[in-house]
Amino acid sequence: MKDEILKILKMVEDGKLSSEKAFDMLMIIQEREMQQKKTKGKILKISVDSSNNDTVRVNIPLDFVRNMIKAVGPEYIQKMVSKYIKFDKFSSGQSEGIKSSFDEFTGGLNIDFLLYAVENNFEGEIVNVQSEDAKILIAIE
Template sequence: MKDEILRILSMVSDGKISQEKAAELIDALYQREEKSNNDYDNKILKVKVLSHEGDNVNVNFPVKAAKAILKATGKFPITMGDQITNIDMNALIEALDASVIGKIVDVKSAEGDIVEVTIE
């Protein structure tokens, strides 16, 4: 978005558009950015844990809620032994802040435990 704003400012400087038109264009850019962020917050963060002992967990969080929970507590509100606690929650928070889509965690232990975290 920064490059687009710089282009708009350059057009004002070159006299190609008025300051008022530039303000409208920049406002439209911010509205587009805000809409894009809101769309991401409505995505679902899915946590899937399959234990070699037969314990299974499938939890779905709206991204907006997952961000709030992780930033407030530093963990997910589910218990499943070391499979969940071994995930780097700071990296997960960074992925959420960067609006990453797709599988962000895919761990398979030597014992057969599987942990997957996906944003869809």
């Protein structure tokens, strides 16, 4: 951040940038820093419990989620989530409850919404599906 500010001040000093533009740029830098501080330490929690006692718990740092979505793009992640959910592992018969519940909400799991939630410091439940076969919870805490 310090280097960016120094570059902006140097551009003003050299007459390459107006003070108004410099101010706008500094405000953008400050806002970005505040956003990053707000998301530090938050976790994306994914919890899946099936009726036959299969349990999955995944905790991912929110900064990692944000960077991965930006790096590969939300469309790619949406495609991979959909592909994984339909993966043979869920059709083996052992985890039918999880498979059917995942199928219920796949269309509703919108990676763009997840990115929006991450970027806007949302806290709380993103997805909460409860069926007779399974419980699925995705939340930011």
